[in-house]
Amino acid sequence: MPLDLLLYIPWFRAEPWMIPTPWGTPIAIHPFGLLVATGVVLGAWVARWKAQRDGLHPETVMNLAGWVLIPGFISAHVFDDLAYRPQLVAEQPWHLLFIWDGISSFGGFFGAVAGAFVWSRRRKLPGLAFADPIAFAFPLGWLFGRTGCFVVHDHPGRVTTFFLGVADYEVGYPPYQVRHDLGLYEVIWSALVVGLFFFLARKQKPRGIYLALLALLYAPVRFSLDFLRATDFAMADTRYFGLTPGHYAAIVLLVIGTLTAISVARRPWPEIPRWARWPEPGPEVVDDAPPRAP
Numbered sequence: 001m002p003l004d005l006l007l008y009i010p011w012f013r014a015e016p017w018m019i020p021t022p023w024g025t026p027i028a029i030h031p032f033g034l035l036v037a038t039g040v041v042l043g044a045w046v047a048r049w050k051a052q053r054d055g056l057h058p059e060t061v062m063n064l065a066g067w068v069l070i071p072g073f074i075s076a077h078v079f080d081d082l083a084y085r086p087q088l089v090a091e092q093p094w095h096l097l098f099i100w101d102g103i104s105s106f107g108g109f110f111g112a113v114a115g116a117f118v119w120s121r122r123r124k125l126p127g128l129a130f131a132d133p134i135a136f137a138f139p140l141g142w143l144f145g146r147t148g149c150f151v152v153h154d155h156p157g158r159v160t161t162f163f164l165g166v167a168d169y170e171v172g173y174p175p176y177q178v179r180h181d182l183g184l185y186e187v188i189w190s191a192l193v194v195g196l197f198f199f200l201a202r203k204q205k206p207r208g209i210y211l212a213l214l215a216l217l218y219a220p221v222r223f224s225l226d227f228l229r230a231t232d233f234a235m236a237d238t239r240y241f242g243l244t245p246g247h248y249a250a251i252v253l254l255v256i257g258t259l260t261a262i263s264v265a266r267r268p269w270p271e272i273p274r275w276a277r278w279p280e281p282g283p284e285v286v287d288d289a290p291p292r293a294p
Helices: 003-007 031-053 058-084 086-091 093-097 105-123 127-152 182-200 209-228 245-266
Strands: 017-019 027-029 156-159 166-169 177-181
Touching (some): 027 031, 031 058, 031 127, 058 093, 058 105, 058 127, 058 245, 086 093, 105 245, 127 245, 177 182
Antiparallel strands (some): 017 027, 156 177
16 A cells, blocks of 8 residues: 555445355345444434433333334435436336435435424424434434444545545545545534533433534534535436535525524423323323323
């Protein structure tokens, strides 16, 4: 390796682990999937902890999490197809049903918001209050998810001389060059936000504040990072008027975060029904019984 390449992160790619089976066909364990699953499990545990700390029933928050995750995963694929691969959708519209083939983080965000809105309407509960523990836990889950992106290098950036560049980035055709890895930069962002959120959690904050902060902290960073996306190979991101779909989605997310912050600042703390609080009310509490779960 040339001496100058020693200044950068060396190229590597985490390959699937092949687990032998009695029937002869090995099972592939993909590092990306394993890290994403780990992030979901740890994020759920932290969300439960934060819900209890905030006086919210953790099972109610977990019920909301299901309404957030499922629409989020579906919307992540649909947005990816429509925004980044419109030609493929025009030729094969049924590809929208292949939710395992391509996802977009912003599509996931917007699907999660829609799911939370529907949930709050059906359960007649303040969505900001119950979504806040999930928003608090999100950066920890994102930390593992983006680590998965980094170890498989699926977010190549432009050629660079930045010291966090990855040497011999295997994208396009040789000779390979030093490139930004956008997954790594979001790992760093996630770690910083995890630290910030746990620091802020030392004292009680208004309900909904972490949801607002999450959007306000991520949108400008993601808008900036999308300028570093590679443009010099065939699979580069689609651009509209010089900007990626991520640029436009970041603007929308910034607006959502701003409106959420205004709502948190102006509205009084929402009243939480007794049945949705933590610790659970005793058997003597017979008023405001919970509505039938959807």
